[in-house]
Amino acid sequence: MAILPMSGQNELKRATAGIGKLDKLEESRRLVNEAKQDSACPDMLRAYYVAGKLEISAFEIRETKRKINPGDKLADVAEMNRELCDGYDNYLRALQLDTTIDAKGRAKVRYSKEIAKSLNLHHSDYYRYGAEMYNKRKYYPEAYRSFMIYGEMPRQSWATKSVKETRDSLLAKSYYYAGIGAYSAGEMEAAAVALGMAREHGISEERSYIFEIATWKNIMMRDPSKESVAKNAIEASAREAYRRYGTKNPLYISSLISTMVDNGKTSEAQEIADREIGLHPDESHLYALRAWINERDYEPDKALADYCKAADLKGANAETLTKAAKKLYERGRELWNRLEGAEVEKRKEIKEKYYLVAKGYAERAKELSPNDSDTELVLMSINYDLAL
Numbered sequence: 001m002a003i004l005p006m007s008g009q010n011e012l013k014r015a016t017a018g019i020g021k022l023d024k025l026e027e028s029r030r031l032v033n034e035a036k037q038d039s040a041c042p043d044m045l046r047a048y049y050v051a052g053k054l055e056i057s058a059f060e061i062r063e064t065k066r067k068i069n070p071g072d073k074l075a076d077v078a079e080m081n082r083e084l085c086d087g088y089d090n091y092l093r094a095l096q097l098d099t100t101i102d103a104k105g106r107a108k109v110r111y112s113k114e115i116a117k118s119l120n121l122h123h124s125d126y127y128r129y130g131a132e133m134y135n136k137r138k139y140y141p142e143a144y145r146s147f148m149i150y151g152e153m154p155r156q157s158w159a160t161k162s163v164k165e166t167r168d169s170l171l172a173k174s175y176y177y178a179g180i181g182a183y184s185a186g187e188m189e190a191a192a193v194a195l196g197m198a199r200e201h202g203i204s205e206e207r208s209y210i211f212e213i214a215t216w217k218n219i220m221m222r223d224p225s226k227e228s229v230a231k232n233a234i235e236a237s238a239r240e241a242y243r244r245y246g247t248k249n250p251l252y253i254s255s256l257i258s259t260m261v262d263n264g265k266t267s268e269a270q271e272i273a274d275r276e277i278g279l280h281p282d283e284s285h286l287y288a289l290r291a292w293i294n295e296r297d298y299e300p301d302k303a304l305a306d307y308c309k310a311a312d313l314k315g316a317n318a319e320t321l322t323k324a325a326k327k328l329y330e331r332g333r334e335l336w337n338r339l340e341g342a343e344v345e346k347r348k349e350i351k352e353k354y355y356l357v358a359k360g361y362a363e364r365a366k367e368l369s370p371n372d373s374d375t376e377l378v379l380m381s382i383n384y385d386l387a388l
Contacts, residue, residue, distance in 0.1 A: 011035040012043065015028040019054055048097065052089075053087075059083040059125075077133075081130075094111055120160045126149045130178070133146060139184045148178050173205070189219065192212070199236070209237050209241035231262050234259045238252050257293065277290060288319075291304075324361045325375075328354055351386060356386070366379065
């Protein structure tokens with residue numbers, strides 16, 4: 001007759017001695033972790049339940065001590081935050097395991113009601129301790145874990161009515177801080193998840209969209225295989241930011257249009273650019289954006305006209321001015337090379353209408369960005385041909 005291994009079961013019995021007792025906590029943690037790692041443990045559900053209860057009860061003891069004496073050495077905020085998060089993770093696993101079917105085919109649970117009650121009572125603590133970790137600049141994983149748990153708990157089937165009714169604005173803020181924390185720590189994948197959730201919950205903080213777009217651009221740069229996913233995410237974020245804030249920040253409309261064109265939505269992108277130019281005819285960056293669309297759509301004449309219009313307007317940046325200078329100079333070179341013989345007047349006209357105007361754009365670009373190598377190259381080429 002086979003005998004069931006008792007090591008895991010014995011470890012669990014000994015581990016329960018640490019529930020509610022800080023002096024026995026470390027030993028109990030060690031024992032319960034050994035039980036969880038023992039594939040022969042006959043009651044893995046209980047192992048995770050005990051592991052979760054150890055952490056949550058330890059947090060509660062320290063929380064009481066902290067309320068009485070905030071300076072109590074046992075009320076270490078970082079340790080309390082870790083206990084909250086580890087307790088949640090272990091309890092969540094226990095909830096996943098806690099369903100058995102009895103002889104009559106009915107589902108039975110052992111610990112689910114107790115676990116759900118405990119976690120629901122601590123919902124607000126996850127935001128509170130996430131904020132404390134954030135303010136201590138312990139952004140990731142400390143603050144991130146707490147803020148993410150606070151955000152995800154209302155979606156759980158076992159969440160109470162009051163937890164499920166947590167305002168979207170609070171959930172959005174929680175995800176936002178989680179995302180900013182992960183971004184600050186260089187954890188781009190984690191940041192993308194959190195900032196995406198912040199957007200889904202209607203985050204009103206404008207920086208959230210800026211960081212989400214930057215996060216996905218960073219991910220795409222690090223791993224080209226994720227380019228398609230990244231561009232879809234950038235389009236979604238930029239579209240929402242553009243809906244909320246319009247052209248106030250050029251990043252939104254430029255990110256939206258560039259990803260739309262990359263995703264095969266050139267006509268819609270063109271419509272947006274046309275509409276915005278109609279509403280804001282003096283915005284240089286809008287003409288530069290439409291010029292880029294025309295380039296991608298193989299409309300060089302339209303692109304050149306828009307680049308020059310963008311360059312002529314107040315507020316043109318160095319990149320736009322350099323682009324306009326280059327495009328206008330290249331068009332002049334095309335016309336120059338088509339001429340046969342001296343044709344002095346026509347060559348003079350090309351220099352005046354194309355080369356000299358292009359030189360003006362390039363010189364303005366150089367004033368704005370003195371060390372830009374692209375501008376230097378364009379200016380050098382124009383000056384060479386003007387001397388012919």
